[in-house]
Amino acid sequence: MKIRITQTQLFLMLFIVQTGTVFISFQAPLIRVAGSDAWLVFLCLGLLFPLHLWLFERFIDRFIWSKPVCVLYGLYWYFICSSLIGKTVYTLNVWAFPETPMLLVIALMTSVLLAVVLSKPTTAINLGVILIPLILIFVLFVSLAVNDLIWTNLLPVAHLSLSELQKALQPAQLPFVGIELYLLFRLLLPEKVSFRNLAIYSSIWLAFFMYMLIFPLAYFSLKEFDLFPDPIMYLLKSQEVTFVERLDLFFIYIWLAWSIVTVCIYAFAVVRLLTLMGIANYKKHAVWMAVIFIFITNTMATKSAVEMNAILIPYLHTVFAMAIPAFIIISNQMRRRKRTGEGASG
Amino acid sequence: MKRLMFWVLPAVLLLSGCWDELVFRDIQVVTMAGIDGNKDEVTVYYGFPELLDSQPVPQSLESKGRTYSEARNTANERSDEVLDLSYLQVFLISEEAAKHRIYDFMDSFFRVPRNRVTGHMAIAQGDMKQYFDNPGSSGAPKNESETFGKKIDTFHKYSLSTMYDLQQVCTILFDDGMDLSLPVLKIEEQTGEPELAGTGLFSGMEYTGEVLSLDEGRLLAMLKKETGTILRLNYDVEVEGEKTPIQIEIISNKQKIKIKGEHVDIEMRIKAEVEEFAHGAVYKNQKQMDRLGKELGKLVEEDVNKLIGKLQEAESDAIGIGRRVRAFHHDLWEKAKWSETYPSLEIDASVELKIERTGILE
Numbered sequence: 001m002k003i004r005i006t007q008t009q010l011f012l013m014l015f016i017v018q019t020g021t022v023f024i025s026f027q028a029p030l031i032r033v034a035g036s037d038a039w040l041v042f043l044c045l046g047l048l049f050p051l052h053l054w055l056f057e058r059f060i061d062r063f064i065w066s067k068p069v070c071v072l073y074g075l076y077w078y079f080i081c082s083s084l085i086g087k088t089v090y091t092l093n094v095w096a097f098p099e100t101p102m103l104l105v106i107a108l109m110t111s112v113l114l115a116v117v118l119s120k121p122t123t124a125i126n127l128g129v130i131l132i133p134l135i136l137i138f139v140l141f142v143s144l145a146v147n148d149l150i151w152t153n154l155l156p157v158a159h160l161s162l163s164e165l166q167k168a169l170q171p172a173q174l175p176f177v178g179i180e181l182y183l184l185f186r187l188l189l190p191e192k193v194s195f196r197n198l199a200i201y202s203s204i205w206l207a208f209f210m211y212m213l214i215f216p217l218a219y220f221s222l223k224e225f226d227l228f229p230d231p232i233m234y235l236l237k238s239q240e241v242t243f244v245e246r247l248d249l250f251f252i253y254i255w256l257a258w259s260i261v262t263v264c265i266y267a268f269a270v271v272r273l274l275t276l277m278g279i280a281n282y283k284k285h286a287v288w289m290a291v292i293f294i295f296i297t298n299t300m301a302t303k304s305a306v307e308m309n310a311i312l313i314p315y316l317h318t319v320f321a322m323a324i325p326a327f328i329i330i331s332n333q334m335r336r337r338k339r340t341g342e343g344a345s346g
Numbered sequence: 347m348k349r350l351m352f353w354v355l356p357a358v359l360l361l362s363g364c365w366d367e368l369v370f371r372d373i374q375v376v377t378m379a380g381i382d383g384n385k386d387e388v389t390v391y392y393g394f395p396e397l398l399d400s401q402p403v404p405q406s407l408e409s410k411g412r413t414y415s416e417a418r419n420t421a422n423e424r425s426d427e428v429l430d431l432s433y434l435q436v437f438l439i440s441e442e443a444a445k446h447r448i449y450d451f452m453d454s455f456f457r458v459p460r461n462r463v464t465g466h467m468a469i470a471q472g473d474m475k476q477y478f479d480n481p482g483s484s485g486a487p488k489n490e491s492e493t494f495g496k497k498i499d500t501f502h503k504y505s506l507s508t509m510y511d512l513q514q515v516c517t518i519l520f521d522d523g524m525d526l527s528l529p530v531l532k533i534e535e536q537t538g539e540p541e542l543a544g545t546g547l548f549s550g551m552e553y554t555g556e557v558l559s560l561d562e563g564r565l566l567a568m569l570k571k572e573t574g575t576i577l578r579l580n581y582d583v584e585v586e587g588e589k590t591p592i593q594i595e596i597i598s599n600k601q602k603i604k605i606k607g608e609h610v611d612i613e614m615r616i617k618a619e620v621e622e623f624a625h626g627a628v629y630k631n632q633k634q635m636d637r638l639g640k641e642l643g644k645l646v647e648e649d650v651n652k653l654i655g656k657l658q659e660a661e662s663d664a665i666g667i668g669r670r671v672r673a674f675h676h677d678l679w680e681k682a683k684w685s686e687t688y689p690s691l692e693i694d695a696s697v698e699l700k701i702e703r704t705g706i707l708e
Contacts, residue, residue: 036673095459100365148514152523155673221521227457238513240464246432248459 003121005188011201013185013265016128017178019135019208020262021084024091024232024255026209027216029171029310031225033164039214040157041168042175046209049176050195050202056182056325057193061339062332063183063325070273073180076320077273080177081266082293083309085109086300088259093301095233096252106297109260114290116264117271118283124268127261134254139208141247142215142232144239149218173314175209180321184269374427378491381414381451382440382474388451390417391438391478392429393491406478414451431455434465435491436498437512438531440474444546444553449519456516463513466498469546469553471532477540494531497540501529505577507545507563508570508664519551522684523668527566530557547662550685556660558653565646565653568599569612569665581645583638594618594642597702603667605675608687610667612654612695616646617702635701643699650695658689667693 005013031038056063089105097105116124160168186193216231219238228234237248244250270289274282299305332338378393389410395402407425411417422429434455443451455461470477477494502509507529510518518526526548534541545563547556558566561580567573577596582589597617604611620638657664668684681687 097366150521150669152669152673156676159676219517221517223520223522224517227520233459234463234513237459238463238511 003125003188004190005125005185007189007191007193007197009125010182010185010189010193011197012128013125014178014182014201015205015208016131016258017181017262017265018175018205020258021087021255022174022177023209023212024230025087025310026171026174027213027231028225028229030168030213031217031222031231033171034160034168035222036154036217037157037160038168038172038217039154039210041160041165042172042213043206043210045169045172045176046202046206049179049206050199052176052179052321053182053198053202054195056179056186057195057198059329059333060183060186062329062337064328064332064337064339065184065187065273065276067277069324069328070277072324073184073320074270074273076316077266077270078289078293079316080313081113081263081270082297082300083305083313084259084263084266085297086302086309087306088256089297089301090303090306091230091233092252092256096249102301103294103298106301107294109263110290110294110297112260113264113267113293114286117267117286117290121268124264127264131258131261134257138251138254139211141236141239141251142211144241144247145215145219145235148238149215151218153218153221154214170314171310173317174310175205176321177313177317178266180325181265181269183325184272368428368430372427373430374425375433376429376431377433378436378438378478378494379431379434379455380438380440380470380474380477381443383410383443385446385450387412388414388417388443389474390414390421391474392421393478394429408475408478414454418454431458431461434462434512436494437465437467438470438474438477438494439467440470441530441546441553441555444469444528444548445555447551448548448553449516449551452512452516455512463516464511466495467510467512467515467528468494468498469528469530471530471543476533477531494540497531497542498529501542503574503576505564505567505573506542506560507558508567508572519548521666521669523663523670523672524666525549525662525664527558527662527664529563547657547660547664549661554660554662556656556662558656561649562653562656565650566657566664568596569601569614569650569653571599571601573599579646581642583641583645585638592620592638592642594620594699594701603670605667605671605678608678608691610691610693612650612693614646614650614695614697616643616697616699618642618699619703620701635704639699639701642701643697646699647695647697650697654693654695658691658693661685661689663688667691 027038030042034041085106089102089109092105093100093102116127212232216225216235219235220231225231233248233251236251237246239247241247267286271282271286274285279285300309374392374394374396376392376394380391380393382389382391387410389408392407394405394407396405397403407421407429409417409421409424411420418429437452437455439448439451449456456463498509501507508527509529510526515526515528518524528546528548530543530546531540532543533539542560542563544557544559545566547554547558564577564579568577573596578593579596580591580593583592584590595618597619599617600615602611602613604613618639654665663684668679668688671684671687672679678687
């Protein structure tokens with residue numbers, strides 16, 4: 001049965017994938033390098049985002065999912081899933097559940113992942129809907145800090161040297177991770193996507209991340225970012241509300257759900273690749289991949305692995321979201337090859 | 347079946363909390379903590395309510411160590427239950443300890459995820475022990491964090507000093523463009539009650555030992571725009587050749603800080619209400635009111651300038667002029683370390699006070 005999605009579903013999946021997990025931690029490494037320039041660096045980079053999507057849309061037919069490409073992206077997304085769950089479990093372990101065995105949490109999260117993968121494709125496609133009210137609640141929580149913001153923290157700008165700018169570009173790319181999924185999910189969409197819709201999606205994405213960046217930047221002093229890796233958690237911890245003692249713990253459950261849905265969408269993408277490669281009985285493969293996933297992720301849920309992945313992922317993103325698509329599109333353009341049908345070519 | 351699994355599996359995740367369950371009977375909820383000592387030896391005091399005959403009775407525990415962590419560990423070893431700081435309401439630091447890099451004492455309070463960072467912080471004058479063991483005038487123990495918490499809330503309500511919680515303290519400590527100022531508490535000898543002694547000034551991470559009076563504390567809160575709901579100032583003004591006491595309540599306070607080179611102008615436009623004035627003659631006409639407003643404005647201006655001088659002398663940029671300089675005058679900021687530039691700046695405050703209303707006596 002052919003799977004078809006709407007543009008709203010496409011953008012919702014993309015938004016969840018791009019925001020989930022990284023939105024609590026991309027600020028600290030960026031601000032440590034760029035200081036008060038962080039927001040400007042990210043804004044400039046973020047303005048290129050619609051262009052990136054438009055290029056994908058414009059040359060979507062030139063990006064052919066050959067079997068080697070499917071394998072490469074499958075491995076990449078498998079690694080991303082593992083590092084995201086590793087980061088989530090590590091943070092949970094430090095922040096909320098220090099005594100709970102990490103392997104058990106990973107196994108439970110993987111079982112949720114497997115259940116989604118083995119059920120109908122519509123489950124993964126629509127799973128993001130449950131997050132919409134949670135995202136709104138979360139944004140509201142963060143907004144509680146508005147009266148404590150020190151706006152002068154956002155200035156001065158444009159004082160970065162070229163080498164500092166180069167260093168800042170690396171963590172600034174974390175929120176862009178997942179953009180390459182557009183190339184795959186776009187295949188499920190029968191109609192073309194207009195630039196207007198791409199711009200609307202990009203604006204929402206940019207507004208969300210600018211909000212997540214500006215609030216901690218204006219809330220904490222610059223040197224504090226050396227003390228903690230997840231400023232959003234500390235920001236929420238500092239808010240006093242009447243309905244709950246620890247707002248950060250309340251948030252951590254929202255974040256947990258967010259991360260699980262993110263990884264479910266990545267897993268759905270991997271399954272799509274398997275079907276593109278003509279592997280009909282992907283369920284058996286999915287079970288084995290899940291078992292291996294538990295053990296790989298267990299090694300990722302450490303401080304050193306989390307830190308290493310935060311450095312490694314921007315490089316991988318450059319390869320998988322820019323270099324490989326550019327190479328495939330340009331070579332196919334030169335050879336005048338276009339995508340035909342739904343399966344992967346040999 | 348699949349649908350059932352879809353809902354059951356995420357719910358299973360919640361069970362992971364079982365390992366980290368903390369039962370109230372196994373923990374001692376610390377509501378007040380105090381630190382005394384120096385960089386070589388730290389004495390930590392914990393205040394907590396303990397149930398005796400179904401009544402919460404304030405108890406305290408004291409322990410020493412080379413660092414805060416060591417002292418805390420010793421306290422834990424001596425306590426029947428695990429000391430839990432997730433409900434900390436008041437954090438006190440002695441004047442001696444505050445004269446050292448105070449963040450070193452606070453790091454554990456601040457960064458441990460479980461600890462509460464919204465508790466009030468204050469400097470304690472005299473022996474820290476008396477804040478935890480003092481019997482008070484009524485004979486009842488006064489080491490309840492609630493007593494201190496309520497007192498500090500009142501100080502803030504009447505804008506008697508600048509009030510910060512642990513998180514805000516750490517943010518200011520790490521901000522090069524602003525210095526910390528905290529309320530200083532003392533135990534009143536006759537009543538045994540905690541009282542506000544003034545506002546303690548910091549320079550960088552260290553307490554300078556300089557304490558502003560209550561009136562200066564009010565003005566500082568006004569300059570920082572961190573006033574509570576009520577801010578009242580008392581002055582003696584000359585009416586018909588006679589010095590008369592007058593109380594004004596600040597309704598609004600607008601400020602403009604202009605920086606030109608190394609000269610800083612603080613322009614304050616205050617709207618006030620006259621709260622108390624025994625001489626009805628003042629309210630004769632608008633001219634009289636304007637004259638009174640001008641006279642009061644001059645008096646406030648004089649006090650604000652004195653306060654700024656005191657802040658500069660203590661090398662404490664408690665107003666946060668450095669934040670503006672860093673943001674808008676980067677050349678001046680880069681000239682030298684802000685703690686070196688700030689005391690040599692020429693800072694002038696001008697006050698324009700307008701009496702907006704005359705309160706109950708009209």
